[in-house]
Amino acid sequence: MTTLYVLDIPENTAVAKVAAEDAAVTVGQIGPYFEISAAGPIVIDRRATGCRHAVWYSCVAGVARDSRITQHDKNALRVEPG
């Protein structure tokens, strides 16, 4: 299982929206956070989100202990089980 959390603020809504475009990904809500989860990897394309760099590199609020970030660069955010 892969789970990450993103705070629901205007700058971050595109992150959750792009994540949800993958049918394998579920985007739920826990309080004011998006809970983005999948059985396998979650990959979010930065350009598809339209996030400027300052927003992009600070958009992750939390990553569950059974998951880890394996890529967070100008191209994509990738979180995988592990």
Added chain:
Amino acid sequence: MSDLDHRVRGVDHVAFPTFDPAATVRFYRDVLGFPVVHSICAAGWGPADHPDFIHFFFDIGNDDRIAFFYYFGTTPEVGGGPGAKGDVYARFDAAVPDYFVGSRHLAIHVDDEDDLLEYRRRLDASNWPVEMQVKHETIESIYTHDPNGYMVELTRAMRPVTPQEDLDANLTIDALLDVVAEPDPSFGKLLARKAELIVARAAGWAPVAP
């Protein structure tokens, strides 16, 4: 969260030394238009080596102030030898990374984009032009260094802070304190601890009515 009542009312003043009061007054009063609002002319007293000094203040809005000390008869060498980086208060050798040297700064708030650009115009017409204009997460800022080498930022909020950002900030700090209490703190460990706090505390959170 603290239950202590919050009684303070912003910055009274923040103070820095200067060895170039003429340029300092040009920058803050004549370029930026910050009024001189207070000054103290003091004969050296207390410790025997204390020089005579002028302590002068500029209004930075909201009745908050930036202040300078000018000590007669001193030069920047009073603070140590020359450095490859830094300002007249703190100097560093070339090996010290720029992120560290540039970390300490004063940010002055403006109401909106018009005001930010007005200060940009004033600086760009001076000897201290804007070095950088950046949209951060939720604020937009311009930066320059004053005649003393101090980094000065002027910044505007691009939108009001939302209540959930206050929750998030508190979860971050609680997670940070947990992580730095253990060996080898890292960003990954912080995000893992914060995820636990989100699960434990975010679902039951409700914004406080204004």
